[in-house]
Amino acid sequence: MKEKACGTFSVDGKVAVVTGGTRGIGLAIATALCEAGAAVTLNYRANREAAEQVKKKLTGRFDHQVVQSDVSTHEGARKLVRATVEKWGRVDILVNNSGVFDFCFIEEMDEEFFDRMYRDNLKSIFFTTREVIPEMKKRNFGRIINASSISSHLADCGLSAYGCSKAGVDMFTLISSAELAPYGITVNAYSPGIVETDMTRPMIRERGKEQVKQIPLGRFGTPEDVAALVCFLCSDQAGYITGEIIGVDGGMFKVQNPYRAWQR
Numbered sequence: 001m002k003e004k005a006c007g008t009f010s011v012d013g014k015v016a017v018v019t020g021g022t023r024g025i026g027l028a029i030a031t032a033l034c035e036a037g038a039a040v041t042l043n044y045r046a047n048r049e050a051a052e053q054v055k056k057k058l059t060g061r062f063d064h065q066v067v068q069s070d071v072s073t074h075e076g077a078r079k080l081v082r083a084t085v086e087k088w089g090r091v092d093i094l095v096n097n098s099g100v101f102d103f104c105f106i107e108e109m110d111e112e113f114f115d116r117m118y119r120d121n122l123k124s125i126f127f128t129t130r131e132v133i134p135e136m137k138k139r140n141f142g143r144i145i146n147a148s149s150i151s152s153h154l155a156d157c158g159l160s161a162y163g164c165s166k167a168g169v170d171m172f173t174l175i176s177s178a179e180l181a182p183y184g185i186t187v188n189a190y191s192p193g194i195v196e197t198d199m200t201r202p203m204i205r206e207r208g209k210e211q212v213k214q215i216p217l218g219r220f221g222t223p224e225d226v227a228a229l230v231c232f233l234c235s236d237q238a239g240y241i242t243g244e245i246i247g248v249d250g251g252m253f254k255v256q257n258p259y260r261a262w263q264r
């Protein structure tokens, strides 16, 4: 058993799909799963340059493939799962990581903006989950991990569409965990606070100094902070954990004014 980001936890020999796996949090998750011995399909939608860089980085080191598909469509989700089953004959782990983020006040928001958040953040999870269920049921084993957000339960102005889509992810996680439990499939979610990626870099540049004051641990998260949790949730050892939405937020959700402790 290889031991790296997963410590003593085992995903050796498992086959994983990571949506949005060529950048940010998804890339850290895919890399950690590879390092821990899984074969991994890394998915992306449009950024070919990032995908090519990842291919170069992983080729010759890990058993992987990079697959372009838009998982906010039924066809895209099917293409992704089929490509994985064709290559390795199965899917054991699905990490529904892909997502989009944007601010817009309700008064200025058009229908397309709202629909885009729902399609990319929530409907995509429905499509990919539905595709992997028959594969996981065959082996009476599965790990599905969804990307939630601190914004699913902490109201933030301008994030009504994003926050509601992620609240939907939480409920989808709970209901699918119960529906799939009889087949040995667990379903959990990670709920990041602010992790430094392409998604958050503009916001951090603009008001990072203020935002970091709201994080008890005094720093923004790294993609690797999230990957460590996801690797554990994917492992054999996490088999009795399901229906959980777990914060990776430096304590941000739980407290107010943590900066006072830093100013003493």
Ligand SMILES: NC(=O)c1ccc[n+]([C@@H]2O[C@H](COP(=O)([O-])OP(=O)(O)OC[C@H]3O[C@@H](n4cnc5c(N)ncnc54)[C@H](OP(=O)(O)O)[C@@H]3O)[C@@H](O)[C@H]2O)c1
Residues within 6 Å of the ligand: 019, 020, 021, 022, 023, 024, 025, 026, 043, 044, 045, 046, 047, 048, 050, 069, 070, 071, 072, 097, 098, 099, 100, 101, 120, 124, 147, 148, 149, 150, 191, 192, 193, 194, 195, 196, 197, 198, 199, 200
């Ligand atoms: N970063 C944070 O602070 C934070 C906080 C809370 C929650 N989250 C959640 O964590 C997840 C990852 O965030 P991140 O910061 O790593 O984002 P990111 O750096 O913007 O990367 C997003 C990835 O998702 C892919 N993607 C988006 N829509 C897709 C679709 N329909 N089909 C296929 N791929 C798609 C992108 O593909 P391309 O490369 O082709 O564009 C990209 O690889 C998201 O669900 C996000 O909402 C992040």
